[in-house]
Amino acid sequence: xxxxxxxxxxxxxxxxxxxxxxxxxxxxxxxxxxxxxxxxxxxxxxxxxxxxxxxxxxxxxxxxxxxxxxxxxxxxxxxxxxxxxxxxxxxxxxxxxxxxxxxxxxxxxxxxxxxxxxxxxxxxxxxxxxxxxxxxxxxxxxxxxxxxxxxxxxxxxxxxxxxxxxxxxxxxxxxxxxxxxxxxxxxxxxxxxxxxxxxxxxxxxxxxxxxxxxxxxxxxxxxxxxxxxxxxxxxxxxxxxxxxxxxxxxxxxxxxxxxxxxxxxxxxxxxxxxxxxx
Numbered sequence: 001x002x003x004x005x006x007x008x009x010x011x012x013x014x015x016x017x018x019x020x021x022x023x024x025x026x027x028x029x030x031x032x033x034x035x036x037x038x039x040x041x042x043x044x045x046x047x048x049x050x051x052x053x054x055x056x057x058x059x060x061x062x063x064x065x066x067x068x069x070x071x072x073x074x075x076x077x078x079x080x081x082x083x084x085x086x087x088x089x090x091x092x093x094x095x096x097x098x099x100x101x102x103x104x105x106x107x108x109x110x111x112x113x114x115x116x117x118x119x120x121x122x123x124x125x126x127x128x129x130x131x132x133x134x135x136x137x138x139x140x141x142x143x144x145x146x147x148x149x150x151x152x153x154x155x156x157x158x159x160x161x162x163x164x165x166x167x168x169x170x171x172x173x174x175x176x177x178x179x180x181x182x183x184x185x186x187x188x189x190x191x192x193x194x195x196x197x198x199x200x201x202x203x204x205x206x207x208x209x210x211x212x213x214x215x216x217x218x219x220x221x222x223x224x225x226x227x228x229x230x231x232x233x234x235x236x237x238x239x240x241x242x243x244x245x246x247x248x249x250x251x252x253x254x255x256x257x258x259x260x261x262x263x264x265x266x267x268x269x270x271x272x273x274x275x276x277x278x
Contacts, residue, residue, distance in 0.1 A: 002206045004188035004197060014179035018048055021126055021176045026109045027102050028052045028176075031129035031138055034064035034086060037072045038275040039190040040130050042178045049128075053105035054082045055098065059134035060194075061086035063267040065219075075277060089137035098142065103168050123169050124162070128176030132196045135175035142171050190274050195265055208235055208257035211264060214274050222270035226263070235260065 022028060028049050033040040037058055042048060056076055061069060069086055076084045083101045087094045106123030114120050127135045142165045162170045180197065191197045192207045215223045216233040223229065227238045238260060239251030246252045263269050 002185060002189040002192070002202065002210045004185060004192060005201045011179045014177065015048060018128065018176045018178065021172065021174065022049055022052060022128070025052070025124040025126045025172060026106045027123055027125045028054045029057055029098070029102065029125060029127045029138060030054050031057045031059050031127060031133045031135050033130070033133045033194050033196065034058040034061045034069055034072075035194055035272055036190045036274050037069075037076070038278060039187040040133055040194075040196065042130065043184075045178075048178065053108075054080070055101045055105060056080065056082055056084040057098070057138060058084065058086045059129075059138065060088055062088035062090060063271055065271050065273045068273045071277075072273065072275075087134075087138065089134060089141075092141055092144075095141050098138070099166060099169060106169075122164065122167065124172065125165075125169055126172040126174075126176050128178055130178050130191065130196050131180065132194070135177075139171065139173060139175060142169075143173065193261065193264065193274065195261075204257040204261060205235065205253050208260040211260065211274075212238075215264075215269075215272065218274070219270060219272055222272075226269045 030045070030049070058064070058069065058072065058076075064086075073084045073086060076082075083105070085094060085097055085101070087098075102123060102125055106125075110120055110123060127138050129135045143163050161173045163173050165171050180191070188197065189202075189207060189210045192202045193211045212223070212233050212235065220233060223233050228241050229237055231237075235253055235256050236251045239245075239253060239256035242256065242259075244252040244255055264272070
């Protein structure tokens with residue numbers, strides 16, 4: 001059983017900070033990890049974001065099981081009523097889709113401002129998500145499209161930097177980091193598998209073992225093919241297949257566990273989605 005050691009003291013402070021940032025914007029881009037689309041959702045996301053319109057981005061899609069990913073996109077569109085798209089850092093062809101969706105989501109708010117006799121203005125947007133889901137890669141994509149810094153705004157805290165993505169969108173260039181509040185250890189373990197948890201909070205051996213247990217059920221052939229395994233899928237069998245042996249002819253569990261996690265995170269073993277529909 002994996003145990004992730006949480007340090008919850010910062011949770012309330014982090015939630016307060018994120019709510020302050022969200023209050024500055026009209027639309028939220030919520031980034032999830034496509035390999036764990038359910039486990040990378042914050043359990044209290046509605047409490048954090050309120051009624052703000054959201055574009056949900058399943059990032060790192062190039063590392064995810066493509067057929068399964070389509071099902072998750074449909075699942076979240078039906079569950080939330082918000083648009084959902086897949087994205088990855090290596091491709092920029094989704095920038096226009098992101099911009100168009102954000103513009104559509106912000107239109108009711110902008111129209112209300114105009115109806116009150118105010119001048120139209122660009123939509124204000126923030127990118128939020130758990131640590132290491134790829135928020136910065138989404139921000140960088142959009143900033144490359146429009147590099148004009150527009151600085152502080154009336155009624156908006158001066159400490160925030162904004163980037164004009166296009167005439168209709170201003171992006172807050174600070175990512176909103178969702179705090180790691182987790183009581184569910186199975187979910188926490190999956191966050192560790194994709195490197196969304198500090199390595200100080202878990203043991204590599206435990207997480208690698210838990211990862212292989214999931215892959216042995218969902219994708220056994222991919223794992224066996226990659227590691228040249230005959231039958232059992234385990235840290236021990238992979239260590240022996242690599243001939244990584246330590247004292248007394250024991251398998252080198254420590255070294256092998258680190259390798260398995262790196263192979264998975266880099267997409268070498270294959271493309272996977274670890275979550276099941278709840």
